[in-house]
Amino acid sequence: xxxxxxxxxxxxxxxxxxxxxxxxxxxxxxxxxxxxxxxxxxxxxxxxxxxxxxxxxxxxxxxxxxxxxxxxxxxxxxxxxxxxxxxxxxxxxxxxxxxxxxxxxxxxxxxxxxxxxxxxxxxxxxxxxxxxxxxxxxxxxxxxxxxxxxxxxxxxxxxxxxxxxxxxxxxxxxxxxxxxxxxxxxxxxxxxxxxxxxxxxxxxxxxxxxxxxxxxxxxxxxxxxxxxxxxxxxxxxxxxxxxxxxxxxxxxxxxxxxxxxxxxxxxxxxx
Amino acid sequence: xxxxxxxxxxxxxxxxxxxxxxxxxxxxxxxxxxxxxxxxxxxxxxxxxxxxxxxxxxxxxxxxxxxxxxxxxxxxxxxxxxxxxxxxxxxxxxxxxxxxxxxxxxxxxxxxxxxxxxxxxxxxxxxxxxxxxxxxxxxxxxxxxxxxxxxxxxxxxxxxxxxxxxxxxxxxxxxxxxxxxxxxxxxxxxxxxxxxxxxxxxxxxxxxxxxxxxxxxxxxxxxxxxxxxxxxxxxxxxxxxxxxxxxxxxxxxxxxxxxxxxxxxxxxxxxxxxxxxxxxxxxxxxxxxxxxxxxxxxxxxxxxxxxxxxxxxxxxxxxxxxxxxxxxxxxxxxxxxxxxxxxxxxxxxxxxxxxxxxxxxxxxxxxxxxxxxxxxxxxxxxxxxxxxxxxxxxxxxxxxxxxxxxxxxxxxxxxxxxxxxxxxxxxxxxxxxxxxxxxxxxxxxxxxxxxxxxxxxxxxxxxxxxxxxxxxxxxxxxxxxxxxxxxxxxxxxxxxxxxxxxxxxxxxxxxxxxxxxxxxxxxxxxxxxxxxxxxxxxxxxxxxx
Numbered sequence: 001x002x003x004x005x006x007x008x009x010x011x012x013x014x015x016x017x018x019x020x021x022x023x024x025x026x027x028x029x030x031x032x033x034x035x036x037x038x039x040x041x042x043x044x045x046x047x048x049x050x051x052x053x054x055x056x057x058x059x060x061x062x063x064x065x066x067x068x069x070x071x072x073x074x075x076x077x078x079x080x081x082x083x084x085x086x087x088x089x090x091x092x093x094x095x096x097x098x099x100x101x102x103x104x105x106x107x108x109x110x111x112x113x114x115x116x117x118x119x120x121x122x123x124x125x126x127x128x129x130x131x132x133x134x135x136x137x138x139x140x141x142x143x144x145x146x147x148x149x150x151x152x153x154x155x156x157x158x159x160x161x162x163x164x165x166x167x168x169x170x171x172x173x174x175x176x177x178x179x180x181x182x183x184x185x186x187x188x189x190x191x192x193x194x195x196x197x198x199x200x201x202x203x204x205x206x207x208x209x210x211x212x213x214x215x216x217x218x219x220x221x222x223x224x225x226x227x228x229x230x231x232x233x234x235x236x237x238x239x240x241x242x243x244x245x246x247x248x249x250x251x252x253x254x255x256x257x258x259x260x261x262x263x264x265x266x267x268x269x270x271x
Numbered sequence: 272x273x274x275x276x277x278x279x280x281x282x283x284x285x286x287x288x289x290x291x292x293x294x295x296x297x298x299x300x301x302x303x304x305x306x307x308x309x310x311x312x313x314x315x316x317x318x319x320x321x322x323x324x325x326x327x328x329x330x331x332x333x334x335x336x337x338x339x340x341x342x343x344x345x346x347x348x349x350x351x352x353x354x355x356x357x358x359x360x361x362x363x364x365x366x367x368x369x370x371x372x373x374x375x376x377x378x379x380x381x382x383x384x385x386x387x388x389x390x391x392x393x394x395x396x397x398x399x400x401x402x403x404x405x406x407x408x409x410x411x412x413x414x415x416x417x418x419x420x421x422x423x424x425x426x427x428x429x430x431x432x433x434x435x436x437x438x439x440x441x442x443x444x445x446x447x448x449x450x451x452x453x454x455x456x457x458x459x460x461x462x463x464x465x466x467x468x469x470x471x472x473x474x475x476x477x478x479x480x481x482x483x484x485x486x487x488x489x490x491x492x493x494x495x496x497x498x499x500x501x502x503x504x505x506x507x508x509x510x511x512x513x514x515x516x517x518x519x520x521x522x523x524x525x526x527x528x529x530x531x532x533x534x535x536x537x538x539x540x541x542x543x544x545x546x547x548x549x550x551x552x553x554x555x556x557x558x559x560x561x562x563x564x565x566x567x568x569x570x571x572x573x574x575x576x577x578x579x580x581x582x583x584x585x586x587x588x589x590x591x592x593x594x595x596x597x598x599x600x601x602x603x604x605x606x607x608x609x610x611x612x613x614x615x616x617x618x619x620x621x622x623x624x625x626x627x628x629x630x631x632x633x634x635x636x637x638x639x640x641x642x643x644x645x646x647x648x649x650x651x652x653x654x655x656x657x658x659x660x661x662x663x664x665x666x667x668x669x670x671x672x673x674x675x676x677x678x679x680x681x682x683x684x685x686x687x688x689x690x691x692x693x694x695x696x697x698x699x700x701x702x703x704x705x706x707x708x709x710x711x712x713x714x715x716x717x718x719x720x721x722x723x724x725x726x727x728x729x730x731x732x733x734x735x736x737x738x739x740x741x742x743x744x745x746x747x748x749x750x751x752x753x754x755x756x757x758x759x760x761x762x763x764x765x766x767x768x769x770x771x772x773x774x775x776x777x778x779x780x781x782x783x784x785x786x787x788x789x790x791x792x793x794x795x796x797x798x799x800x801x802x803x804x805x806x807x808x809x810x811x812x813x814x815x816x
Contacts, residue, residue: 159639160634160636160639160640161639161640161641161642163600164632164634164640164703166600166619167598167599167600167619167627167631167632168627168653168654168657168707169622169624169627169628169657170657178642178645179642182642182644182645183642183643183644
């Protein structure tokens with residue numbers, strides 16, 4: 001049987017831990033999310049493993065709930081950006097000509113505006129709710145996915161096997177989902193690992209700037225914002241979310257690399 | 272120590288294999304091969320792909336390509352073992368004592384530098400000649416190799432000369448530093464037959480005049496018979512037979528060598544045309560969008576049911592474009608295509624599913640003609656499902672039946688294309704075309720990427736299937752031996768026009784037009800001295816004019 005390489009195993013365990021913690025947050029968090037349980041910035045103790053935050057809430061609890069929000073939003077936005085981006089990109093490659101030109105130039109137009117500024121402008125006029133955050137982040141990011149998907153699909157579209165399918169009389173659906181998609185999967189998966197992390201950073205940035213997840217709900221960017229003043233006094237509370245993001249980033253990409261290696265094999269190695 | 276220039280003793284070469292899902296394995300790809308080469312002699316290394324011939328050739332430079340390692344044995348050149356002494360000694364050797372001519376000159380030349388700079392580089396670098404001397408030598412070599420304007424030829428960039436000229440420039444590059452040994456790695460394989468003969472004659476003359484020794488690697492026995500003094504036949508990294516060219520061609524000892532020599536001896540009785548052709552191409556003219564140049568000019572040919580029409584010509588003659596016009600991928604600007612009595616829509620979108628089903632296509636490169644992510648079962652099963660609505664057990668039974676027809680048997684249905692050999696891949700493509708129960712199949716150079724013996728098997732299979740299923744073939748090829756083996760009628764194409772068209776006997780019997788004569792006389796024959804005969808004949812003719 002297939003042995004899981006050490007690096008991938010580490011990645012799998014850590015990623016699973018993060019996602020489990022996110023799913024089971026209400027069960028494993030020692031206190032309530034917004035419950036004030038101690039003094040301001042208490043150091044770590046048996047009661048509060050990571051200490052307390054700027055208004056006396058348990059920091060571990062906040063991190064667990066924050067992870068739940070952050071990971072949920074990032075996952076949903078990644079799924080949205082990949083479905084829209086990949087389908088539109090494949091379609092542009094298969095249709096070619098005018099349709100491709102119109103779509104690609106429209107995407108170029110969107111990409112010419114810095115993403116963060118674009119998101120800030122949109123979110124300052126729209127109500128900042130979780131579905132709105134996911135929609136804005138997902139659609140803005142799908143421009144990147146579109147370009148990758150289109151570039152990959154253009155190459156695949158000229159292969160003889162796609163021509164053979166066209167000569168057989170196959171419709172666009174079969175060509176996109178059965179001929180192109182399976183062959184474009186490897187670069188897309190590699191990109192997905194990275195895009196997910198960008199999403200985590202993106203939602204954290206928005207929250208830090210006050211236009212993301214709204215208090216009292218916790219998220220990693222928000223925790224940094226709330227505790228940033230503590231750094232002056234040597235309180236490490238604001239650095240813990242950074243550590244969480246870093247470990248999550250590495251472990252997710254270890255898993256993505258491993259999946260990538262397996263999908264690259266053309267000899268039926270796909271699980 | 273012998274006085275041989277090159278003495279290879281018990282050479283073993285290994286590589287690392289990466290089977291999916293298992294740890295990497297060390298495998299041996301050349302199992303103890305020995306041979307010697309004396310000054311001024313030419314040794315031909317011949318075998319099918321994977322025989323290890325290029326690997327052995329590169330080992331004479333002390334080089335292993337892409338993770339290939341020399342694991343044992345000795346390679347003596349000029350009385351010293353080049354495998355001992357490290358990279359510095361190898362650097363002195365390469366490009367000075369031993370030089371290399373690659374298969375694809377177009378890929379081997381740096382497109383950003385002028386030819387002269389590249390041809391003289393090794394000679395100057397190794398301080399064999401000064402810049403002026405090296406350039407004088409290069410000009411002399413250009414002249415000897417029959418390149419136009421030898422004085423100024425070196426001032427051109429690689430893209431400014433033709434493929435045949437570039438291959439000759441590469442030979443000049445290899446001969447410029449006055450090496451003792453030149454390794455020719457399939458130098459004419461990528462060229463058209465009409466170009467190949469010139470390059471071959473130029474190489475042979477250059478070898479003869481400079482007195483250099485050469486290793487000539489090729490898969491084409493007829494080609495190597497023209498240039499080599501001795502031939503070594505290789506298979507799966509083992510020496511099969513080693514002897515003089517005369518002995519190998521005229522009195523082969525081993526079964527495998529005999530097969531190689533007698534390849535393409537398929538006999539095919541020409542069939543008479545019937546009154547109703549299955550395909551009628553009438554005065555078709557076509558051009559690619561955005562160009563003002565007709566790639567097909569006024570083409571009229573017909574194909575009769577159960578017969579084979581061979582379309583021959585060199586690259587760029589428009590034969591594959593003709594296939595694209597017939598399939599509807601390139602709508603003709605003028606003329607009509609009649610299929611089975613009905614006029615076909617010029618565009619793919621305008622054709623009915625029945626039109627598409629009855630006209631199938633097989634490609635040159637089976638590798639890219641099959642989706643690498645689909646199993647053989649899916650690849651062959653899709654047309655069954657698509658055209659006939661077959662499902663489940665019924666479909667699987669029919670797939671197995673088709674697999675039996677292409678002689679692949681059990682156990683292939685769940686394999687991926689990457690798990691098949693080149694010949695097996697092409698067979699699966701044939702099965703995919705057959706699955707649609709077509710009236711006609713377009714075969715676009717289906718055997719040119721295959722080894723001779725494998726290609727032979729594919730041709731025999733196609734003929735057997737034609738007999739049983741009554742399917743007609745439009746067979747596009749540049750290989751006249753294939754044409755002789757399978758065609759009922761022939762169309763010779765040159766620069767977008769059909770220059771000669773008729774039944775096989777008509778086309779292949781004199782009087783010939785100039786182009787057909789050139790094409791026919793350029794096909795290497797499996798006999799000694801053929802090259803000299805043709806060249807002498809051509810010289811006589813041009814002198815007579």
